[in-house]
Amino acid sequence: MKKIRLGAGSAYWGDLLEPAVELANKGELDYLCFDHLSELTLAVLQRQKAKDPNEGYIHDIEPWIEATLPQARKQGFKLVTNAGGANPAAAARKVIEVAERLGINDLRIAVVTGDDIFPDLDEMRSIGIKFPNLDTGEEDIDRIRPDIVAANAYVGGDYIARGLAAGADVVVCGRVSDTALFIGPMMHEFGWTYDPKDNDKMGAAITIGHTVECAALATGAVSNLWRQARDPWRPGYPIAEVSEDATAVISKVEGSGGLLNEWTVKEQLVYEIGDPNNYFMPDGVADFTRVKVEEIAPERVKLSNMGGKGLPEKLKVCIGYRDGWEGEGSLMFSWPDAYEKAKRGERIIRERLKLLGVEPIELHFDYLGVNALHGPVAPEPHEMNEVGLRVAARTRTREEADTVKRESTHLWTLGGIGTGYLSPAQPRPSVSLWPTLVPRDQVQMKMTMVETSPVKT
Amino acid sequence: MQVKDVAYARSGDKGDVVNVGVLALDDAAYKRLVVALTPDRLKKHFGDWVRGDVEVFPMPNINGFNILLHNALGGGATKTLRYDVTGKAFSTALLRMELPE
Structure with missing residues (x-):
């Protein structure tokens, strides 16, 4: 039975590079897939692109491609990445630059675009399409229209598959779903399609993609079993060995760090999901309540009985x-009476802002060491060695945010005695997300092939 | 006894929704958690950090549950003023919950 091996080489912008290189060198891969985007990233990248038309992609693409492309060429595996962000064409130009620097001159790069619907929003609205906020229920985007900086559809793996079918060595995408990076290769290799006869196979593809897309998060990172993770400074990233019968075995490079067992795979299965009966992705709806998770050998976990709708x-x-x-600031209050001094610090900041006429839209205080992470679930503490106070505010203007930052620093003198402060972060623009839906036929996907020079025909 | 004694948990965010996946350590633990993890008890446990509804989806195939906490992240990761912007510590906060006898 045909099998392919997919490696997960990155889970977020700024992830560790060495485990990806380890996968490239020793993973015996057919595909190495990199996820670099989060929900917020596109807004940041669109701003960069607005300032410079050659920007708007994830710069990590350069070291990642540089470190893995030579092995990819030697062994014949393909690279798939969403580092294109808001500007896949510019990212592809960077890939060409890297390839030429490495002396590789017959590289084919598929550029997948169409997810960026920002330029089309007004036209869609003119034909009656509305964009309701799925979190708040607000009916359309009238209120926020002037402030919109990015609008991206989460698209599927079909155009990645097209690029691979056209002979791409590297596929550069924008906002494809994280799972699509893995689903595209499966569609290409196994001929799986969106036809209803393949519903269960696509459900399996989504489940498998979801299981590995967060890289180290399936191999002992963010884990209840953190004590058991070997050499946590060098985690092995996961490999999905997918069979044509829509089952998979999750593994990692032998001798790599981290931890892979039934529990770490289950931890990832339930990570960042909604209704597990209906896990919605652009490539289908997967049912996570059927999948069987089995540890069949040390560091080998089998997924079977997967389905989709x-x-x-x-x-x-x-x-x-x-x-x-x-705007924000952070302080540390010392024993004795650390918590009492921190609470008095909150009062002082509130009064100072009032005195200066600053009215934040929202003002928030975290007590580090007390309840910053567990909020109302945390019990009252006993005597503390030290307590941190973090003040954060959302304001209408940059000046107000700056005032909040500046006022926080005054607590080192006004906050009692024995108080230190951290150099506060600079005020930053706050970007909110408006989760919504768009009819599939409104999103026009495109795959363009670019090549290193000299162009071969 | 607390949830910590019978299960693992991992949490994350989707917009202003926090999800907490819970993995019972064995069949007996799963049965106890079916009783313990009700929307009402969860809503009470998380207090004013969860402003919206609570949904609980059993996943008997893995002796697990997925819990959705709506309007629970102060507006979502990009906007919240909280220290834990992606809700990663909701998992360990859930582990504090007491199990009914």
Whole structure:
């Protein structure tokens, strides 16, 4: 039975590079897939592109491609990445630059675009399409229209498959779903399609993609079993060995760090999901309540009995919009009476802001060491060695955010005695997300092939 | 006894929704958690950090549950003023919950 090996080489912008190189060198891969995007990233990248038309992609693409492309060429595996962000064409130019620097001159790069619907929003609205906020229920985007900085549909793996079928060595995408990076190769290799006869196979593809897309998060990172993770400074990233019968074995490079067992795979299965009976992705709806997770050998976990329910009619869209400014500051209060001094510090900041006429849209205090992470679930502490106080505010203007930052520093003198402060972060624009949907037929996907020079025909 | 004694948990965010996946350590633990993890008890446990509804989806295939906490992240990761912007510590906060006898 035909099998392919897919490696997960990155889970987020700024992830560790060496485990990806380890996968490239020792993973015996057919595909190495990199996820670099989060919900917020596109708003940041669109701003960069607005300032410079050659920007708007994830710069990590350069070291990642440089470190893995030579092995990819030697062994014949393909690279798939969403580092294109808001500007896949510019990212592809960077890949060409890297390839030529490495002396590789017959590289084919598929550029997948169409997810960026920002330029089309007004036209879609003119024909009656509405973009309701799925979190708040607000009916359409009228209120935020002038402040929108990005609007991207989460698209599927079909155009990645097209690029691979056209002979691409590297596929550069924008906002494809994280799972699509893995699903595209499966569609290409196994001939799986969106036809209802393949619903269960696509459900399996989504489940497998979801299981590995967060890289080290399936191999002992963010884990209840953190004590058991070997050499946590060098985690092995996961490999999905997918069979044509829509089962898979999750493994990692022998001798790599981290931890891979039934529990770490289950931890990832339930990570960042909604209704597990209906896990919506652009490539289908997967049912996570059927999958069987089995540890068949040390560091080998089998996924079987996976299923799906067909293609959703609409695609998820993330609209990012400017929503004021954020200013913050952090202080540490010492024994004795650390917590009491910190609480008095909150009062002082509130009074100072009142005195200066600053009215934040939202003002928030975290007590580090007390309840910053567990909030109301945390019990009252006993005597503390030290307590941190973090003040954060969302304001209408940059000046107000700056005032919040400046006022926080005054607590080192006004906050009692024995108080230190951290150099506060600069005020930053606050971007809010508006989760919504768009009819699938409104999103026009495109795959363009570019090549290193000299162009071969 | 607390959830910590019978299960693992991992949490994350999707917009202003926090999800907490819970993995019971064995069949007996799963049965106890079916009783313990009700929307009402969860809503009470998380207090004013969860402003919206609570949904609980059993996943008997893995002796697990997925819990959705709506309007629980102060507006979502990009906007919240909280220290834990992606809700990663909701998992360990859930582990504090007491199990009914």
